[in-house]
Amino acid sequence: MQALTPILEFKDVTLGAGASQMIGLKGVSFTLNRGEIIMVALEEGREHIPLASLAQGLVVQDSGHVYFKGAEWTEMGPSRLSLQRGLIRRVFEHFGWISNLDVMENISLAECYHTGRPPDEIAQEIGSLARRFGLDTVPDARPSRVHSMTLRKLEWVRAFVGTPDLILLERPLFGAPKADAPKLAQAVCEAARRGVAVLWMADDLRFLESCDVAPVRHFRMDGETMVAV
Helix, strand or coil: CCCCCCCEEEEEEEECCECCCECCEEEEEEEECCCCEEEEECCCCCCECCHHHHHCCCCCCCEEEEEECCEEHHHCCHHHHHHHHCCEEEECCCCCCCCCCCHHHHHHHHHHHHCCCCHHHHHHHHHHHHHHCCCCCCCCCCHHHCCHHHHHHHHHHHHHCCCCCEEEEECCCCCCCHHHHHHHHHHHHHHHHCCCEEEEEECCCHHHCCCCCCCEEEEEEECCEEEEC
């Protein structure tokens, strides 16, 4: 039987530390298959870890290889880069909003651009996800006019819209109410059961202990290296 192609694969990836509060990575290797969750415990208070940007091909490693669905990011042309990134959703560690678009436009942008779904259908799904995460509605405003706690939960909404192949979560609970964390964990587990691959990076991973998706693999950052737990 032919082996399934991983959704995401890092092979001995090394990247030097950046100037903008980003630590480097040394010899990082792992595979993330469809329907799997990989959890990476970060060192609390440490600088930004560039795993998600490498996974999207937004940052180019110094050495090693990063593959998305079997293809190396550095070998893709512009049109394929855009198409493949349309299959990825992300909760950013820091601000991840386009300032001159309102919140609904931000959330629906990727789905509108990369699919042929009717806008009303997308808006209905967004509203349903917002209610799931404890929001009565999606604010009709620019991100700068929305409370940071609400924006964080709206990033969760954006991450689960549509049918992505990969969801990247960078400290997604930062700034969010602790009481809502199980709602995010449940959404992650349900996405994995649908076949979505999830890479979750956080200081505290206890809220994922209830997930029943197998296999679930754990790593921890030790300086610039990623160690299996």
